[in-house]
Amino acid sequence: MSKQTLQIVKIGGNVINNETVLNAFLKDFAALKGPKILVHGGGKRASEISSAMGLESKMINGRRVTDAATVEVVTMVYAGLLNKNIAAQLQKYSCNAIGLSGVDANCILAHKRIVKDVDYGFAGDVDAINSQFIHLLLQNNVTPVFCAITHDKNGQLLNTNADTIASEVAIGMSELYLTDLNFVFELKGVLENIEDKNSVIKEINSKTYPKLVDKGIISDGMLPKLHNCFNALEKGVNKVKIGDVTLVKESIKLYTTLTL
Amino acid sequence: MSKQTLQIVKIGGNVINNETVLNAFLKDFAALKGPKILVHGGGKRASEISSAMGLESKMINGRRVTDAATVEVVTMVYAGLLNKNIAAQLQKYSCNAIGLSGVDANCILAHKRIVKDVDYGFAGDVDAINSQFIHLLLQNNVTPVFCAITHDKNGQLLNTNADTIASEVAIGMSELYLTDLNFVFELKGVLENIEDKNSVIKEINSKTYPKLVDKGIISDGMLPKLHNCFNALEKGVNKVKIGDVTLVKESIKLYTTLTL
Secondary structure (H helix, E strand, O other): OOOOEEEEEEEOHHHHOOHHHHHHHHHHHHHOOOOEEEEEOOOOHHHHHHHHOOOOOOEEOOEEOEOHHHHHHHHHHHHHHHHHHHHHHHHHOOOOEEEEOOOHHHOEEEEEOOOOOOOOEOEEEEEEEOHHHHHHHHHOOOEEEEOOEEEOOOOOEEEOOHHHHHHHHHHHHOOOOEEEEEEEOOOOOOEOOOOOOOOEOOEEEOOHHHHHHHOOOOOOOHHHHHHHHHHHHHOOOOEEEEEOOOOOOOOOOOOEEEEO | OOOOEEEEEEEOHHHHOOHHHHHHHHHHHHHOOOOEEEEEOOOOHHHHHHHHOOOOOOEEOOEEOEOHHHHHHHHHHHHHHHHHHHHHHHHHOOOOEEEEOOOHHHOEEEEEOOOOOOOOEOEEEEEEEOHHHHHHHHHOOOEEEEOOEEEOOOOOEEEOOHHHHHHHHHHHHOOOOEEEEEEEOOOOOOEOOOOOOOOEOOEEEOOHHHHHHHOOOOOOOHHHHHHHHHHHHHOOOOEEEEEOHHHHOOOOOOOEEEEO
16 A cells, blocks of 8 residues: 655744744645644744743754753743644644644653763753654644654653754654655755845755755755755655745745655 | 543642652552543742743732733643643653643633633633543543643633633543542542541532531632532533542542532
């Protein structure tokens, strides 16, 4: 029997930080047919609430350092405020969303990142996805909405990068579904020329990818993002798309598709 | 076919505010056999975090007045911080907990309380329980942990009294299960003599209840609590128990049982 296609869509701060943009996106996401999963990052709300509470956000290499007070704040903001408001909007648009963190039904098991050069504190690296439970939800027309909080099954909540959550969920579900992983970010796709916002490279595969890196067309922040994407493809994900907030609209034609 | 027994346990601030007490309780709850549901209140953390953020908690007749800023805080604290930490502890004790609010899979649909004398703001009165979805979880050995946040299916999150959530979930599940509703509070049960903490009235039924009220043995804060319990019994709940934090231990013998 051929596998059913599963759409996994990850949204980050650029969508979450603007309520109008977020609601328009959620309406489009709700209209997507077939089984689907949403993964969301945190945006600037965690930093805002941290500072309202007198805490300081500490970042190293663009990653948040999660001390005990910070893990409380991100749990509140990601798993509480953002996750439940997103689920409520999707319910409004007749999408039967369920807001989840990795702890819930043990969906995403992780371990505290081993300290090498930098101690990121309570940052979680993913060990396992509970694909059977997620499958049960999907088969009952329930749409999981994951925030980027995981746990270690020893009572500790952990902060995990949302791109990683999306990739790992897509990899984990690939045994049961043909998984399409969609990254929504601030650009229309991977650009040939950073000055021209419409110069989207429509397709990149594992042969053209190293050439684009050599030419310097893919550099800086795009490197770990695309590394993450090709890792997902190598581990069984069917297709990866990168595009802007219109990526989930059926009519949209401009985005980057990555394949092996 | 006879119905399976479902245990629904509600814990309030007196359990949640003390981490040692909470963890001991969660260990006992995890050991409870058969299908079960946990409902938790908020405790003092919402007020603490509100004031850390410079917001003021407003109470009228012992109920929190939920303005737009407050609904954000209680969503963060109840659905995020407390709900996920409770789920993580239960996972540690090998109970496959799933932390949920009413918005998730539309488990608890409510409407904003109609303003009569007092405007409680974004306070939700419960309309419907998604018993089929909760049943699906229970049949898959997943234990729902509900916080006291509901939604109106129009994108609005609402703050609902946790005792009410427990009763409504118990009533809603009674079509499918023989439901036992357990209220954990600060006393060993309903007391004959408030000065004697062991003077627990072991059984109260709908005939003895009005007599206890007449005699003034049940008064003040116990009145709405017991009213809520008898309402649940009248609407199909099998049994209601009221006791302290040891109520979920099999060995415990001292508590109040309410029946029709």
